[in-house]
Amino acid sequence: MSSSNQNVASQLRKLIEDGHYPQGERLGEEAVAEQLGISRTPVRLAFRTLEQEGLLKRAGKRGFMVREFTDADVHCAVEVRGVLEGLAARRLAEHGVSSQQREEFEFWIHKGREVLDKGYLVEEDIQSWIELNWHFHELIVCSAGSGVIADAISRNNHLPFAAAASIVIDKGKLSHEYRKLQLAQLHHELIFQSLVNGEGARVEMLMREHALIGIRYSELL
Amino acid sequence: MSSSNQNVASQLRKLIEDGHYPQGERLGEEAVAEQLGISRTPVRLAFRTLEQEGLLKRAGKRGFMVREFTDADVHCAVEVRGVLEGLAARRLAEHGVSSQQREEFEFWIHKGREVLDKGYLVEEDIQSWIELNWHFHELIVCSAGSGVIADAISRNNHLPFAAAASIVIDKGKLSHEYRKLQLAQLHHELIFQSLVNGEGARVEMLMREHALIGIRYSELL
DNA sequence: TTTCTTTCTTTTGGATCCAAAGTAAAGGCT
DNA sequence: AGCCTTTACTTTGGATCCAAAAGAAAGAAA
Numbered sequence: 386m387s388s389s390n391q392n393v394a395s396q397l398r399k400l401i402e403d404g405h406y407p408q409g410e411r412l413g414e415e416a417v418a419e420q421l422g423i424s425r426t427p428v429r430l431a432f433r434t435l436e437q438e439g440l441l442k443r444a445g446k447r448g449f450m451v452r453e454f455t456d457a458d459v460h461c462a463v464e465v466r467g468v469l470e471g472l473a474a475r476r477l478a479e480h481g482v483s484s485q486q487r488e489e490f491e492f493w494i495h496k497g498r499e500v501l502d503k504g505y506l507v508e509e510d511i512q513s514w515i516e517l518n519w520h521f522h523e524l525i526v527c528s529a530g531s532g533v534i535a536d537a538i539s540r541n542n543h544l545p546f547a548a549a550a551s552i553v554i555d556k557g558k559l560s561h562e563y564r565k566l567q568l569a570q571l572h573h574e575l576i577f578q579s580l581v582n583g584e585g586a587r588v589e590m591l592m593r594e595h596a597l598i599g600i601r602y603s604e605l606l
Numbered sequence: 607m608s609s610s611n612q613n614v615a616s617q618l619r620k621l622i623e624d625g626h627y628p629q630g631e632r633l634g635e636e637a638v639a640e641q642l643g644i645s646r647t648p649v650r651l652a653f654r655t656l657e658q659e660g661l662l663k664r665a666g667k668r669g670f671m672v673r674e675f676t677d678a679d680v681h682c683a684v685e686v687r688g689v690l691e692g693l694a695a696r697r698l699a700e701h702g703v704s705s706q707q708r709e710e711f712e713f714w715i716h717k718g719r720e721v722l723d724k725g726y727l728v729e730e731d732i733q734s735w736i737e738l739n740w741h742f743h744e745l746i747v748c749s750a751g752s753g754v755i756a757d758a759i760s761r762n763n764h765l766p767f768a769a770a771a772s773i774v775i776d777k778g779k780l781s782h783e784y785r786k787l788q789l790a791q792l793h794h795e796l797i798f799q800s801l802v803n804g805e806g807a808r809v810e811m812l813m814r815e816h817a818l819i820g821i822r823y824s825e826l827l
Numbered sequence: 828t829t830t831c832t833t834t835c836t837t838t839t840g841g842a843t844c845c846a847a848a849g850t851a852a853a854g855g856c857t
Numbered sequence: 858a859g860c861c862t863t864t865a866c867t868t869t870g871g872a873t874c875c876a877a878a879a880g881a882a883a884g885a886a887a
Contacts, residue, residue, distance in 0.1 A: 390839095390840065390841090413867095413868070413869090414868075414869070415867095415868070415869090423841075423842090424841055424842045424843075425841095425842085425843090425869090426647075426841050426843090427840075427842095429651060429869085429870085430650060430654050433651050433655050433658075434654050434655075434657075434658055436655075437654075437655055437658030437659065437761070438658065439754070439757050445849095446848080446849065446850095447848080447849060447850085447867095447868065447869065448868075448869075455752065457751050457752040458752045458753065458754045460752070461693075461697075461750070461751070461752035461754040461755050462754045464693055464697075464755075465690065465693065465754060465755060465758050468690065468692070468693050469686065469689065469690075471689070472685055472686065472689050476682075476685075529682070530678050530682075531676065531678040531679045531681070531682035532679065533660070533675075533679045533682040533683045533686060533762075533765065533768075534686060536660050537686050537758060537761070537762055540658070540758070540761055541758055544754065547754075611869095611870065611871090634837090634838070634839090635838075635839070636837095636838070636839090644872090645871055645872045645873075646839090646871095646872085646873090647871050647872065647873090648870075648871065648872095650839085650840085651870090666879090667879060667880095668837095668838065668839065668878080668879055668880080669838075669839075
């Protein structure tokens with residue numbers, strides 16, 4: 386069971402997200418090390434990384450505990466992503482979209498149409514959407530002209546419920562999710578329009594609203 | 607020379623900010639450990655922390671290097687703080703300001719008036735302003751009802767040029783800086799007004815503009 | 828002379844050990 | 858019996874050691 390340093394952080398992240406360690410539980414270095422079959426050293430390194438990511442927090446004088454998240458935290462994390470992606474989009478609009486970026490946008494928008502054009506969703510579509518959605522957002526963030534915004538978003542996305550991929554929740558009610566993705570696709574296309582038109586204020590507002598799909602639209606669609 | 611784990615990160619942060627290690631320079635664990643008079647272990651831990659903070663980045667397959675920042679990075683870091691503090695302020699406005707928070711705001715605004723009322727700046731005023739300014743911003747961020755926003759801002763503030771404290775730059779031209787702080791004070795008071803009036807949109811806009819004082823107002827004031 | 832390969836050096840990752848700090852527990856005192 | 862003190866145990870922080878990987882340098886072949 387080889388585990389390079391970053392891999393340990395990933396494993397721990399997954400264990401926490403999967404609820405293997407309940408929120409608020411205290412994590413001992415020794416215990417975690419034993420569970421992963423490694424020594425304490427890489428665990429200690431991973432703890433520092435996870436602490437910065439906000440998944441762990443210091444438990445008093447000694448050790449770490451799994452951070453507890455309130456509903457307000459979830460809402461805020463989504464809003465944080467909204468304002469940051471909004472900032473990235475506005476900068477891109479103000480700076481201008483290159484022809485290559487334009488093509489990439491069109492490619493991922495086309496992919497989105499492909500998923501939705503048949504009028505309903507199947508299981509595989511969810512993974513397709515997650516991927517194209519990720520690429521679309523990544524394209525905006527990476528085109529903002531500075532890694533600082535990308536970093537801030539990336540750090541925020543370490544909170545599992547904050548990432549853009551968390552749009553699709555309920556795999557049971559696919560017909561219900563279809564309308565959600567339909568709206569998300571509409572957002573994508575509006576955002577693309579605004580970007581190429583250089584409408585900074587509008588694209589920022591659209592991005593911010595787009596981020597809220599996961600938490601404020603569920604009961605309405 | 608005792609150096610607890612977090613202290614090592616602080617020391618390294620300071621060394622980097624002071625330009626002791628030039629941007630782009632590769633940092634060896636052994637070398638840094640020797641300079642700080644400690645062993646490699648705490649240095650390795652600190653590197654992971656600094657990496658997450660964005661001050662270090664991985665140098666290829668092996669080791670870390672001091673991250674290089676462009677002008678765009680500086681600008682973005684300030685804008686990131688602006689949108690995040692703006693989000694925090696809007697949430698506070700929408701949620702309502704408690705009477706205790708109101709008193710604290712009034713206290714720090716009063717402190718600001720004290721600094722500026724005599725009509726000019728002296729050396730000591732700078733430190734006073736940095737402190738009251740910090741408290742004012744901290745009050746907004748911590749009142750947003752979720753640690754997630756505070757964390758995001760805190761992480762961004764690890765970039766030295768991004769922190770709100772970086773408003774005062776030139777200690778030589780104090781008369782020049784006076785007008786800047788005068789405007790900042792005006793912002794603070796407008797922000798306070800909007801907050802207590804529940805004007806979410808306005809206070810968000812004000813906070814965002816307020817963040818830009820450090821980079822967009824210098825040549826105009 | 829250039830390039831590919833092999834060897835050697837440097838540096839990092841992981842494991843283990845020791846000391847120090849924290850916490851829990853036991854015992855003594857009021 | 859309750860509380861304080863002292864003791865024992867647990868857990869973390871730092872140092873050192875070893876192995877593996879990356880990089881550099883040297884040597885051989887074309």
